[in-house]
Amino acid sequence: MAGLNILPPLQQCDLLILDGGLSTQLEKYVSGICLPTRSLVEHPDKVAQCHVDFIEAGARIILTNTYQVSPQGFAKHLNLDTAATKDLTKKSVSLARSSVRKCGKPNGYVLVGGSIGPYGACQHDGSEYTGAYIQQGGMSKEDLISWHRPRIEALSEAGVDFFAVETQPTWQEAVAVLDCIQQVDPVLPVWVTFTVKDSNSIANGEPLKEAVNHIIRHALYSKARIFAVGVNCSAPQDITGALDTIRTVAKTLPLVVYPNSGETWDGQARTWGGAPQDWEDCVGEWLKRGTLIFGGCCRVDSEQIMKLRVAVAKALMKQLKT
Numbered sequence: 418m419a420g421l422n423i424l425p426p427l428q429q430c431d432l433l434i435l436d437g438g439l440s441t442q443l444e445k446y447v448s449g450i451c452l453p454t455r456s457l458v459e460h461p462d463k464v465a466q467c468h469v470d471f472i473e474a475g476a477r478i479i480l481t482n483t484y485q486v487s488p489q490g491f492a493k494h495l496n497l498d499t500a501a502t503k504d505l506t507k508k509s510v511s512l513a514r515s516s517v518r519k520c521g522k523p524n525g526y527v528l529v530g531g532s533i534g535p536y537g538a539c540q541h542d543g544s545e546y547t548g549a550y551i552q553q554g555g556m557s558k559e560d561l562i563s564w565h566r567p568r569i570e571a572l573s574e575a576g577v578d579f580f581a582v583e584t585q586p587t588w589q590e591a592v593a594v595l596d597c598i599q600q601v602d603p604v605l606p607v608w609v610t611f612t613v614k615d616s617n618s619i620a621n622g623e624p625l626k627e628a629v630n631h632i633i634r635h636a637l638y639s640k641a642r643i644f645a646v647g648v649n650c651s652a653p654q655d656i657t658g659a660l661d662t663i664r665t666v667a668k669t670l671p672l673v674v675y676p677n678s679g680e681t682w683d684g685q686a687r688t689w690g691g692a693p694q695d696w697e698d699c700v701g702e703w704l705k706r707g708t709l710i711f712g713g714c715c716r717v718d719s720e721q722i723m724k725l726r727v728a729v730a731k732a733l734m735k736q737l738k739t
Contacts, residue, residue, distance in 0.1 A: 443467055475722060
């Protein structure tokens with residue numbers, strides 16, 4: 418981990434555990450969850466409990482329940498207007514903050530990141546894993562900036578600690594989101610994570626190396642506001658190779674990793690298939706490559722985050738002994 422460029426909100430010697438899949442944890446309390454953000458309206462107490470579960474499991478970073486928030490989606494599925502959607506987005510931050518207080522953690526000990534998922538996550542057609550709405554759907558950079566703006570504005574006003582630009586299937590959308598953040602918020606730091614198809618390609622098939630190059634060429638990077646880059650919502654077996662690819666272009670930027678359980682999502686059938694994989698043994702390799710933030714994504718609950726915390730501690734002790 419020596420030689421990494423540590424930027425706020427990270428501090429020297431930080432090795433942080435991130436939460437897991439919020440929708441997965443919600444299933445413990447609410448049956449039939451198909452739109453996790455609906456719980457902001459119908460089950461806010463359960464959302465808060467999920468945050469508490471992850472914090473008690475050892476998470477020092479929790480993400481807001483805003484991955485699939487959009488005025489268009491809330492109007493369609495919940496009959497809510499733009500103002501109500503903005504209020505709920507801000508409420509997601511309040512729920513996260515209240516959960517930190519409930520756990521008795523001191524101010525700043527647990528970071529709250531504003532989750533910014535891709536446009537495809539709100540289409541409910543699996544396109545968040547392909548980015549087809551850009552190559553085939555004709556979404557321009559201006560379209561994407563306009564679409565992302567309401568959520569980014571609300572998260573900024575609500576006072577998140579950073580923006581988590583996550584599950585990005587294309588570099589084009591990631592850059593559009595960064596452009597929007599630059600227009601909206603002058604201060605908050607950002608991490609960017611891609612979904613990968615394999616160790617060399619992001620979800621839409623384009624080179625991962627090229628995607629990361631676009632991130633480190635962005636103005637926010639030159640202004641020291643991009644504090645980490647990495648991979649999420651991807652198969653565990655692809656992570657180590659993907660981190661090697663990232664390291665060819667981003668040699669000193671801290672890495673963030675939060676894979677899926679190893680099961681595969683069928684966007685058309687809207688079901689998970691396959692079996693979970695034991696990826697805790699990979700943690701040591703991720704640590705060697707400069708990963709400072711470890712968590713889980715889809716199908717990863719608080720119990721697995723607790724196991725991950727132990728795995729990270731063991732990997733660190735092993736590395737310190739060698």
